[in-house]
Amino acid sequence: MYFYVMETIPKTDCERIGFIRKTHGIHGEVVLEFEEQFEYSVEDASRFFIELEGLLVPFFIADEGLRFRSGKTASVKFDGVDTEMYAKRLVGNEVYLYLEEIADIPNETESMLIGFTLIDDQLGEMGSIEAVDDYSGNIVLTIQYQGNELLVPYNDEILLALDEEAKTVTLKLPDGLLEE
Numbered sequence: 345m346y347f348y349v350m351e352t353i354p355k356t357d358c359e360r361i362g363f364i365r366k367t368h369g370i371h372g373e374v375v376l377e378f379e380e381q382f383e384y385s386v387e388d389a390s391r392f393f394i395e396l397e398g399l400l401v402p403f404f405i406a407d408e409g410l411r412f413r414s415g416k417t418a419s420v421k422f423d424g425v426d427t428e429m430y431a432k433r434l435v436g437n438e439v440y441l442y443l444e445e446i447a448d449i450p451n452e453t454e455s456m457l458i459g460f461t462l463i464d465d466q467l468g469e470m471g472s473i474e475a476v477d478d479y480s481g482n483i484v485l486t487i488q489y490q491g492n493e494l495l496v497p498y499n500d501e502i503l504l505a506l507d508e509e510a511k512t513v514t515l516k517l518p519d520g521l522l523e524e
Contacts, residue, residue, distance in 0.1 A: 353393055353400040358440040361385060364394065365417065367432055372425040373409075374434055376418045384447035386410070386418060393440040396433075400440055462487050462496065463514040465504055467522075470494075473513070485513075489522075496521065 362378030378386050387410075393400035409421035425431055462470045462485060471487035476498070478484075483498040497518065505514040 353402070353440075355400065355440070357442055358393060358400060359443055359446055360438050360440050361392075361446075362416075363438050364434045364436065366435055367428050368419050370428045371421070372427050372431045373419050373421045374425075374431050375413070376420050376439060378416055378418070378439070380416050382441075382446065383412075383415060385441055385445060387412075388447055389441060389445065392420075393442075394434055395438045395440065403434075457485065457498075457513060460511045460513050463512055464517045465514060466517070494522075 361382040362376055365375045365377040367373065368375050376386070376392070389405065391402050391404040394403050403422040403425070406421040406423050411419045413419055425434070457473050457476050460473050462473055464470055471489050473485050473487055475486040476483065477486070485496045485498050487494050487496060496515065498515070502515045502518065503513070504516055505512070
């Protein structure tokens with residue numbers, strides 16, 4: 345005789361992203377309604393956790409099983425959910441993802457910085473911001489400084505002033521950034 349021990353997924357490790365609104369068709373598809381800020385997370389997911397009887401149960405998305413219907417709904421086909429009757433059991437239940445699977449949304453404030461002049465509190469005007477990139481949650485500004493491309497970190501700790509009218513960003517650059 346074999347006994348299987350199923351590990352439970354703690355809700356504290358997850359974030360609710362939406363719920364199953366209704367079934368779609370007769371082959372087990374469902375409509376996931378999610379909060380708009382989770383669109384990128386939904387797009388990248390390979391599975392969702394659906395709360396059933398108080399437990400978070402993983403449901404894996406079938407190949408080509410995710411189709412966006414709008415900015416906050418998607419049709420989802422799960423592996424093993426092949427009938428409308430089975431899919432109806434999922435309707436109304438909340439849907440979760442692991443916290444580390446929640447994608448960062450591009451920050452509009454940061455992307456608007458392109459074209460702003462970067463000013464260092466010690467060196468003064470350094471150049472115009474050409475690009476704003478997000479490397480795993482670390483925002484980096486690209487400027488041309490003394491004929492070379494310079495990547496400058498951007499975060500609240502080094503931000504001294506942001507003047508939208510004058511189109512300037514004043515930072516306290518980290519020690520060693522300009523050393524070769």
